[in-house]
Amino acid sequence: xxxxxxxxxxxxxxxxxxxxxxxxxxxxxxxxxxxxxxxxxxxxxxxxxxxxxxxxx
Numbered sequence: 657x658x659x660x661x662x663x664x665x666x667x668x669x670x671x672x673x674x675x676x677x678x679x680x681x682x683x684x685x686x687x688x689x690x691x692x693x694x695x696x697x698x699x700x701x702x703x704x705x706x707x708x709x710x711x712x713x
Contacts (some may be wrong), residue, residue: 668676697703
């Protein structure tokens with residue numbers, strides 16, 4: 657498998673920097689709703705069991 661690596665330098669002038677600041681200030685939080693039912697799991701043993709069951713499949 658080939659991997660392509662690159663580096664890009666970004667140079668901002670005052671006009672570009674101000675546009676970026678305006679965009680950040682005017683951005684809105686996104687409202688995300690999961691498309692499936694979600695169960696929160698905090699028990700370490702339950703998490704271990706879930707991970708193990710995915711490896712067994």
